[in-house]
Amino acid sequence: MSIFKTFLTRHILAPSYRCLSSSIRLASTAAVTDTSDEPVEIENPFQKEKKQCILCKLNITPDYKNYRLLSQFQSPYTGRIYGRHITGLCNTKQAEVEREIRKAQNCAFMPYYYKDKSFFKDPKLFDPENPIRSHRF
Amino acid sequence: MPTYELALMLRTMPKPELKSTLKRVATAVFDRGGIIRNIENLGFRAMPYKTSAHGLVHREANYFLFKIDSPTQAVVDLKEEYSRDVDIVRQRVFKVTDSDQHSCTLEAELLPPAYRKEVQKMIEIGKTQVNRFTYKFKYNSGLDYYPFQK
Numbered sequence: 001m002s003i004f005k006t007f008l009t010r011h012i013l014a015p016s017y018r019c020l021s022s023s024i025r026l027a028s029t030a031a032v033t034d035t036s037d038e039p040v041e042i043e044n045p046f047q048k049e050k051k052q053c054i055l056c057k058l059n060i061t062p063d064y065k066n067y068r069l070l071s072q073f074q075s076p077y078t079g080r081i082y083g084r085h086i087t088g089l090c091n092t093k094q095a096e097v098e099r100e101i102r103k104a105q106n107c108a109f110m111p112y113y114y115k116d117k118s119f120f121k122d123p124k125l126f127d128p129e130n131p132i133r134s135h136r137f
Numbered sequence: 138m139p140t141y142e143l144a145l146m147l148r149t150m151p152k153p154e155l156k157s158t159l160k161r162v163a164t165a166v167f168d169r170g171g172i173i174r175n176i177e178n179l180g181f182r183a184m185p186y187k188t189s190a191h192g193l194v195h196r197e198a199n200y201f202l203f204k205i206d207s208p209t210q211a212v213v214d215l216k217e218e219y220s221r222d223v224d225i226v227r228q229r230v231f232k233v234t235d236s237d238q239h240s241c242t243l244e245a246e247l248l249p250p251a252y253r254k255e256v257q258k259m260i261e262i263g264k265t266q267v268n269r270f271t272y273k274f275k276y277n278s279g280l281d282y283y284p285f286q287k
Contacts, residue, residue: 050241050244051241051243051244051247052241052243052244053241053243056240056241056243057241061236064231065179065202088243089243090241090242090243090246091242091246092239092242093241103229103231105185106229107144107146107227107229108146108184108185108186108188108198108227109144109185109200110185111185111186112185112186116185132247
């Protein structure tokens with residue numbers, strides 16, 4: 001009889017025990033899991049702001065009719081168009097500014113060899129004495 | 138029909154004459170199947186440089202801006218006709234292009250040279266070329282003499 005008992009416990013009841021225990025373990029893990037404490041996915045707080053040139057930032061498209069704006073990119077002494085190392089514009093905007101200045105000069109809106117003296121007191125967008133990149137002048 | 142901007146400088150003249158000149162300019166556009174979208178008067182002001190036109194030197198001009206839609210072939214005709222008009226000191230035609238959005242590339246341009254795309258491309262091209270500073274002529278060329286000046 002005792003042999004039969006041990007057989008029964010080992011081979012028939014044992015799997016059910018296992019089932020029971022595993023189900024208990026599952027229940028206990030579910031009780032512990034609490035997602036409020038987990039690390040949260042956020043964007044990099046130390047990410048620097050994207051550098052933009054002044055015309056891109058203010059969303060300005062240079063136009064040859066707006067010669068007052070264009071004259072700010074011109075030397076007051078010689079009327080020369082300042083380069084990228086001085087104006088600090090991106091490639092596209094610098095090319096646009098240069099093209100529009102040429103057009104304005106050609107249309108006689110803007111002088112070639114000097115800057116209109118009524119625009120001398122306009123705010124300075126950049127300092128020609130301190131270029132952002134070194135140059136050979 | 139593409140849109141054009143017609144920048145006109147008209148000589149100094151009294152208002153009635155100016156009116157008739159503008160009418161002449163406008164009818165020239167209409168005659169060639171064009172339409173006028175907009176006329177802007179940019180005022181009478183001193184020109185930044187003196188201009189001689191039709192045997193006269195002009196230092197002031199009436200600035201006008203026409204926005205026109207006209208057939209492409211008509212533009213040359215228009216310019217030719219306006220160049221013959223004695224009241225027009227100077228005229229320029231520009232095609233109007235709508236600006237396409239672009240994102241600022243300033244940050245990529247301010248990187249040190251080795252990180253810039255265009256510089257990397259140049260280096261790649263340079264690798265495919267013969268470096269003329271380190272290139273040495275090989276004497277096993279099949280010639281029994283040195284072909285260049287020593």
